[in-house]
Amino acid sequence: MGDDQKDGVRVEHIDGQWAVQIIEDGVTTQQLFDNEEFARSFAAGQIIRLNLNRSGQSQSGHEVDGPRNHS
Secondary structure, three states, X not given: OOOOOOXXXXXXXXXXXXXXXXXXXXXXXXXXXXXXXXXXXXXXXXXXXXXXXXXXXXXXXXOOOOEOOOO
C-alpha cells in the first residue's frame, strides 16, 4: 500500500498465518488468524466498517493479497 493512503485493508499469508492489516487514519494495526477464511471474513467486515468499496477504487482503497511466505 502506498504511504499516501489513510484507510485500507490488506490480507497476507505470512509464516503460516493470515495477517489482516487495517490502516485507519494512517495508523496500521494487525490481526493474525490461523484460518484464511476467518481472516478474509474479518477483512471484509473491516472494509465495510471503513466504508471502502470492494474494487479498491474508493476514497482510499484496499488490497487483498494471496499467499506470501516470508522466510
